Amino acid sequence: MRRLIEKGLMFGNLVEVSSPALVERYNRALKHLTGRTTALADFHVDISGYSPEIGDELGDDLYLNPNGCNRQFILLTTAQKSAPLLHAKFSTSRGILRQFIAANEPQLFALTARDAVAGELQNTVYELSNPARLFDIRRITIEADTIGGHVADAAKLAKLIERFRAEPDGWRDDVLVAEMLVLAQKTGDVTRVPVSLPAMGFEQPNFWTAHFGGIYIFRGVEHPAAITVAPPSALGPLPIAQVMGLTQRNHIADWLERNRLVESIVEARGVNTAALLRQKMDFILVDAAESLGLDLGQATRADLRGIARRLGSALPDEFRGLADLLRWVEAGGDWPRISSEHPAYFYTLRARSGPDRDLVNMLLSELSPLDIRQLFICHKEKFYADYARWSDVKRGYVADFLEREYKIDKAGARAALFGPEPAMDEAPRPAPRPAVPPQGLVDIVGPWGAVQRKGGRG
Template sequence: MNRLIAAGLMFGNLVEISSPALVERYNRALKHLTGKTTAMKDFHIDISGYSPEIGDELGDPLYLNPNGANRQFILLTTSQKTAPLLNMKFSTSRGILTQFIEKNEAQLFALTARDAVAGELQGSVYEVSTPARLLEMKQVTVEADTIGGHVADAEKLTGLIDRFRGEGDGWRDEALIGQMIELARKTGDVTRVPIALPAMTFQQPNFWTSHFGGIYVFQEARFPGVLSSQPRTALGAMPISPVMDLTQRNAIADWLERNGLVEPIVQARGLDAAAVLRQKMDFILVEAAEELGIDIADARRTELRKIAYRLGDSLPDEFLGLAALLRWVEGQGQWPRISSEHACYFYTLRGAPGPNRDLVNMLLAELSPMDVRQMFIVHKELFYAQYATWSDRKRQWVVDFLEREYKVDAQGAREALFGPEPSMDTRDRPHPKPARDMGQVLGPWGAVNRDG
């Protein structure tokens, strides 16, 4: 993985911790949460305060998430909100932490100026011994305080102040006044600078989890369902149906369509479908060359075209299907009839706009595994696992491509491929016009209307 790290494609955008004061605060928080400490004098942390260096030192990459269900976190600075989340067990965790930090940013800024803030993402279950238990995790509550208990002390002091003001002879109660003075030494004047960090609860009906080999849970879909990366029979009894695994292409395609969770890239508003199709075809050629042992070096599109000529009859069905669709997009061929049984089918889709867009794109990344760019953007856990299985020549090609074509404008590339970030209010979603009039055409994705 050193090549990815050097290119800033792994462990990128972590927060460096090197000042003795912050290291000491981190150790206090680490001791408080886990009973362990680090001997390291500088390290990097993600949004949850997890450090890959400390994970290596302790021999435990889950030292802040021991049961995999209720992630603990350490906040040393509010700048952690832009950092990634490593060793992700639930797809919702980073979004929850980001919202918690942004909602309480002023308070957290003040609190982390004096101490580390530690807390936990508390699910409604304490362990996930069976897949069925995952469906009980419908919400997550975030609770946090400084290691010194400033929030709890401020709440206690506020109560004592209210009592002092409410009692007619409160000024005579020396014990009460003494308690207030002692607490105020730690919290400051909470009447002028209130300290509050209330618990926040987030709904989690739809999510991906790495547990049990990878499971997608959709409990708040029009037609609920569970999709498993492993054989569905391994999940046992589940409280909702259908339960599908990734080999059931027709069932998954039908379920996605009935729920309105996907859209064909050739119909997506504002998307340069031809450019996306060409890039997907390049990725497929690289994989085909890899399997046949053909040297791809730093092949650009011209060299990849030569590889396609060499492959001839060995060109993958995924490539041929996308090539037929590209000819239609460019007005040089007939509309291809591509059913969900075709190898290229899921390469032709993206997540429909809405709150489940990113989750659906994660699923599509598993169903179209040769699209390494999509996999890297939306499903890094899968990307890193796949990367470990590639030859050195493919690793180098992919790293060079991501540095050249993605890293220079990551946000722009993401929006170009998948559209603007989902909005809870669909009225705020922009509606750019399609690049060309596609006519009234019927295909496996339904009709393409002239008015877009």
């Protein structure tokens, strides 16, 4: 992993904590939440305040996330909102923290100037003894305060001020006035600078969890389902209408289409389809070369074409399917009918725009794991696990590619691959599925819908 760290592809954008004052604040918060402290004089933290250095020191990567649910957090600065979330157990956790920080940024900026803010992503489930318990997680609530209790004290002071103003003889109540003065010394003038961090709630109908090998839960769609990495039979009964394993490709493809969650990269707007297909084909060749022990050379596109020629009839089916599609895009060849049974099928899809876009792209990255760029962007936990098993040559190629082609313009790369970011206030449910036109009016081509080619596509 050292190569990824050096290139900023792992533990990137973490916030450095090196001043004695911030380290002391962090230790107070850590003691408050966990009963433990760190002896480190400097370290880095993610959006939740988790530090990989402290995790290594304590021998516990979940020291802020006991049992993998109800993640606790420590905020030292609002700059943490742009940091990643490490060791994520739920796909929604980082987005919730980002929204919380963004919604309360002025208050958090003022509060973190004097103390650390600590809190928790609370749900009603405190242990996950079996997969069915995951379905009890429906709403996440955030409550936070400084370690010194400034928010609670400010709320108490505001009530005392209201009482002072309402009572005719309030100014004569020495106990009331004294209590107000003591609180005001801690909170400041709350009449001019209110201090408030109201509890925020977030609905969680659709999410991925790392628990039980990895499960995708979709409840906020027209046809609810759970998709599991482990065989469904190994998880026991689940309280949802449809349960599918990742190997059930036909069922997953049909379900994605019925819920209108995906679109073909050929039909998607704003996509350089030919360039995208060529890059996916390169990734597949790199994997094939590694599997067969072939020399990757410098892994240039010319080197990869040479590997393709050497493989000949042994080229992977994924490569052949995408090559047929590229031929149609560039040269107007026959339209390739790539069914959901074909190994290349999920490489030809991306998520439709909407609130579940990132979650669906995460699922697609598991169904098309040789596309290492999409895997890195959409599912870093799986990417790092796969990276650890690759040969050093493939690791070098992948790290160099991501540094060269992705890191320099992350936002641009994401927009080019997946379209514009979904708005935070988009409706949680996708639009109803439109009726399929009568057969004969258009040529229905499987789950991609109607394709009418006039003079080819580019």
